[in-house]
Amino acid sequence: xxxxxxxxxxxxxxxxxxxxxxxxxxxxxxxxxxxxxxxxxxxxxxxxxxxxxxxxxxxxxxxxxxxxxxxxxxxxxxxxxxxxxxxxxxxxxxxxxxxxxxxxxxxxxxxxxxxxxxxxxxxxxxxxxxxxxxxxxxxxxxxxxxxxxxxxxxxxxxxxxxxxxxxxxxxxxxxxxxxxxxxxxxxx
Amino acid sequence: xxxxxxxxxxxxxxxxxxxxxxxxxxxxxxxxxxxxxxxxxxxxxxxxxxxxxxxxxxxxxxxxxxxxxxxxxxxxxxxxxxxxxxxxxxxxxxxxxxxxxxxxxxxxxxxxxxxxxxxxxxxxxxxxxxxxxxxxxxxxxxxxxxxxxxxxxxxxxxxxxxxxxxxxxxxxxxxxxxxxxxxxxxxxxxxxxxxxxxxxxxxxxxxxxxxxxxxxxxxxxxxxxxxxxxxxxxxxxxxxxxxxxxxxxxxxxxxxxxxxxxxxxxxxxxxxxxxxxxxxxxxxxxxxxxxxxxxxxxxxxxxxxxxxxxxxxxxxxxxxxxxxxxxxxxxxxxxxxxxxxxxxxxxxxxxxxxxxxxxxxxxxxxxxxxxxxxxxxxxxxxxxxxxxxxxxxxxxxxxxxxxxxxxxxxxxxxxxxxxxxxxxxxxxxxxxxxxxxxxxxxxxxxxxxxxxxxxxxxxxxxxxxxxxxxxxxxxxxxxxxxxxxxxxxxxxxxxxxxxxxxxxxxxxxxxxxxxxxxxxxxxxxxxxxxxxxxxxxxxxxxxxxxxxxxxxxxxxxxxxxxxxxxxxxxxxxxxxxxxxxxxxxxxxxxxxxxxxxxxxxxxxxxxxxxxxxxxxxxxxxxxxxxxxxxxxxxxxxxxxxxxxxxxxxxxxxxxxxxxxxxxxxx
Numbered sequence: 001x002x003x004x005x006x007x008x009x010x011x012x013x014x015x016x017x018x019x020x021x022x023x024x025x026x027x028x029x030x031x032x033x034x035x036x037x038x039x040x041x042x043x044x045x046x047x048x049x050x051x052x053x054x055x056x057x058x059x060x061x062x063x064x065x066x067x068x069x070x071x072x073x074x075x076x077x078x079x080x081x082x083x084x085x086x087x088x089x090x091x092x093x094x095x096x097x098x099x100x101x102x103x104x105x106x107x108x109x110x111x112x113x114x115x116x117x118x119x120x121x122x123x124x125x126x127x128x129x130x131x132x133x134x135x136x137x138x139x140x141x142x143x144x145x146x147x148x149x150x151x152x153x154x155x156x157x158x159x160x161x162x163x164x165x166x167x168x169x170x171x172x173x174x175x176x177x178x179x180x181x182x183x184x185x186x187x188x
Numbered sequence: 189x190x191x192x193x194x195x196x197x198x199x200x201x202x203x204x205x206x207x208x209x210x211x212x213x214x215x216x217x218x219x220x221x222x223x224x225x226x227x228x229x230x231x232x233x234x235x236x237x238x239x240x241x242x243x244x245x246x247x248x249x250x251x252x253x254x255x256x257x258x259x260x261x262x263x264x265x266x267x268x269x270x271x272x273x274x275x276x277x278x279x280x281x282x283x284x285x286x287x288x289x290x291x292x293x294x295x296x297x298x299x300x301x302x303x304x305x306x307x308x309x310x311x312x313x314x315x316x317x318x319x320x321x322x323x324x325x326x327x328x329x330x331x332x333x334x335x336x337x338x339x340x341x342x343x344x345x346x347x348x349x350x351x352x353x354x355x356x357x358x359x360x361x362x363x364x365x366x367x368x369x370x371x372x373x374x375x376x377x378x379x380x381x382x383x384x385x386x387x388x389x390x391x392x393x394x395x396x397x398x399x400x401x402x403x404x405x406x407x408x409x410x411x412x413x414x415x416x417x418x419x420x421x422x423x424x425x426x427x428x429x430x431x432x433x434x435x436x437x438x439x440x441x442x443x444x445x446x447x448x449x450x451x452x453x454x455x456x457x458x459x460x461x462x463x464x465x466x467x468x469x470x471x472x473x474x475x476x477x478x479x480x481x482x483x484x485x486x487x488x489x490x491x492x493x494x495x496x497x498x499x500x501x502x503x504x505x506x507x508x509x510x511x512x513x514x515x516x517x518x519x520x521x522x523x524x525x526x527x528x529x530x531x532x533x534x535x536x537x538x539x540x541x542x543x544x545x546x547x548x549x550x551x552x553x554x555x556x557x558x559x560x561x562x563x564x565x566x567x568x569x570x571x572x573x574x575x576x577x578x579x580x581x582x583x584x585x586x587x588x589x590x591x592x593x594x595x596x597x598x599x600x601x602x603x604x605x606x607x608x609x610x611x612x613x614x615x616x617x618x619x620x621x622x623x624x625x626x627x628x629x630x631x632x633x634x635x636x637x638x639x640x641x642x643x644x645x646x647x648x649x650x651x652x653x654x655x656x657x658x659x660x661x662x663x664x665x666x667x668x669x670x671x672x673x674x675x676x677x678x679x680x681x682x683x684x685x686x687x688x689x690x691x692x693x694x695x696x697x698x699x700x701x702x703x704x705x706x707x708x709x710x711x712x713x714x715x716x717x718x719x720x721x722x723x724x725x726x727x728x729x730x731x732x733x734x735x736x737x738x739x740x741x742x743x744x745x746x747x748x749x750x751x752x753x754x755x756x757x758x759x760x761x762x763x764x765x766x767x768x769x770x771x772x773x774x775x776x777x778x779x780x781x782x783x784x785x786x787x788x789x790x791x792x793x794x795x796x797x798x799x800x801x802x803x804x805x806x807x808x809x810x811x812x813x814x815x816x817x818x819x820x821x822x823x824x825x826x827x828x829x830x831x832x833x834x835x836x837x838x839x840x841x842x843x844x845x846x847x848x849x850x851x852x853x854x
Contacts, residue, residue, distance in 0.1 A: 006521040009465060010514040013472070017507055019558070020479070022565050024499045080710055080790065083804065106577075132577070141573055 047127025194244025370402025688826025695819025
């Protein structure tokens with residue numbers, strides 16, 4: 001009996017070793033986060049509105065039957081880069097007439113409301129993802145992340161991290177142009 | 189020329205290590221005293237040659253010898269001297285050399301200071317230690333030579349990652365490595381004991397000072413790293429459950445379990461195979477940390493450059509050392525004699541609970557850290573990350589019962605404790621803790637239940653520990669001079685325990701205050717903007733350019749007032765290092781016992797905003813955070829007190845019966 005117990009640590013270590021060996025495969029890139037959702041339909045999710053906010057909630061149905069591609073942005077009031085990104089997104093809505101939807105990720109409704117009051121609310125609909133469940137469905141790796149979703153509800157593009165700074169904005173605008181919702185590369 | 193000398197010295201150290209890995213252990217099984225004693229000279233030789241190698245690399249850094257590749261990649265002629273020195277261990281190669289240096293220092297220390305250890309055990313231990321040396325020196329020489337030259341040499345270096353150019357972080361790796369590597373000695377002792385086939389009270393006592401020294405160092409190293417993250421990363425947090433933090437935390441948890449389990453082995457002769465297993469696992473987890481940080485296995489903010497070839501080599505080392513020692517354990521541990529019996533309510537049982545919880549907690553952290561890898565392997569490439577929510581919800585509820593038992597444990601007597609009597613004595617402590625928690629509840633404006641529960645347990649632990657100490661010296665029960673005599677006569681290890689346990693309670697106040705009751709504001713500010721936070725009124729005066737030796741800085745200026753009274757001026761900075769092409773945040777913090785007012789500035793949100801002098805300002809008020817650093821210092825001091833105990837210094841324990849329980853391995 002005792003002998004059987006004594007061999008357990010060795011077996012466990014062996015299993016770990018197997019995983020490590022697999023993990024060292026040179027073709028594996030631990031930093032690359034593949035966009036599993038690209039050209040897939042958006043995942044099934046249904047989010048209530050943010051408590052204390054008049055903006056409606058967000059669900060899969062809102063993204064599957066639109067007249068053109070829309071932007072879905074995952075944000076949170078606790079996320080500092082989101083604050084900088086907010087300005088960029090607002091501009092896309094106000095100047096370029098893009099449609100923007102939000103997923104408020106793991107945020108306290110009170111904080112989110114205050115944040116939007118302070119900075120303005122460019123979102124057409126905002127789903128409150130307090131538990132982070134929808135975030136898992138969308139496969140986000142952090143906040144912010146921004147998706148472009150086609151009119152039929154297909155995910156066309158995913159941007160990880162804040163769309164802030166010249167290079168990032170250019171890249172994102174290019175994706176919008178490719179999606180056919182923004183005219184010409186000339187932009188402004 | 190010096191780099192070649194350094195390289196050659198490492199080769200000589202390798203030769204010494206190879207001899208030491210064979211001769212003493214062979215001598216021990218053949219009873220050849222001369223062979224056994226050869227370990228003394230080879231261990232000293234190793235440390236001397238590795239030190240020459242280390243000195244040569246340091247010389248290359250200090251004189252900015254840009255013919256050496258490692259110096260080019262990690263240094264710059266304008267870098268301050270302190271960071272040139274620290275740059276020696278800032279890279280993968282250099283830190284490996286430091287690792288080996290500490291390994292050999294420990295080996296030599298055992299052979300010099302271990303005069304009371306029986307010759308055979310010492311010889312075997314030093315041979316096992318030399319196996320580790322051989323593994324790491326060959327790793328360095330074959331895959332990560334720190335003395336590689338470049339031709340033609342560049343004009344200047346590429347500078348060290350600016351985040352690492354910091355006093356706190358310059359000291360962090362050496363302390364951490366002393367901890368990791370210190371456990372290698374304990375590991376070597378455990379393997380030697382398995383080979384020898386005997387583990388007894390004397391063995392536990394020989395191992396104890398090494399465990400304590402490694403544990404203290406690791407504690408200090410982790411605390412320093414956490415402090416660095418707190419003031420340097422600019423987020424105001426001190427622990428992020430990042431894989432690299434976790435891999436240093438796991439050996440600490442295991443090492444803490446080992447420290448306590450070894451007490452039972454020493455005092456009661458019980459938990460023998462468990463103590464041995466913990467010794468093996470603690471060092472295995474240290475090795476695992478080295479592996480994860482250097483192989484690129486997991487995504488992390490501060491991992492070293494990734495190289496699969498190195499990863500394979502370390503995995504091979506891991507397989508041999510961990511696999512080998514655990515196989516030895518599986519074979520030999522069942523033959524170890526069972527120890528003393530005890531009742532379910534006793535000091536032993538309390539320490540058993542401590543060990544089970546700490547081992548489970550280590551398992552949780554290990555699982556959470558490696559889960560992304562498992563998940564990816566089992567789903568065929570899907571990725572996910574495990575963040576603080578998992579660790580907080582899995583780890584904290586595990587720790588709270590541990591804290592409860594920590595308060596209780598020291599009151600329990602060995603073998604069989606009188607629970608009714610103990611509860612009687614703790615009645616006052618329990619009432620006091622509840623009342624104090626109610627007072628906290630009254631003073632704070634709400635918070636999660638778990639927060640108040642943690643407060644309750646922290647007060648419980650502190651009060652119970654102080655009361656236990658007071659009881660031992662009979663404070664206020666007998667005239668004070670008598671108490672003072674008792675304080676002097678109480679074993680230092682006992683003082684050490686009280687100090688460390690109270691230290692954890694003190695640190696808990698910091699953990700709780702700064703995570704449950706912190707307030708945070710992130711705002712856009714222009715010169716003249718005012719922000720109110722936790723009773724402070726902060727005015728942003730603007731930002732000005734300043735120059736440092738190898739960077740320039742945007743220095744924000746903040747005036748802090750409270751009730752219209754000037755309190756202080758804070759200068760958070762954003763530093764840009766042109767050579768390394770990156771920037772760092774230098775927070776500015778006003779620290780009081782009540783809490784830290786923490787400020788940092790980030791870049792302007794956009795170019796337009798920057799032109800108007802608008803910046804992103806982050807202000808946090810973190811109550812009690814300073815107690816984290818006080819508490820961890822107390823933990824280290826407690827370890828130090830315990831280490832200075834008489835019984836570890838003199839009165840070398842003698843083994844009673846010299847005949848081994850099983851025959852030694854040939």
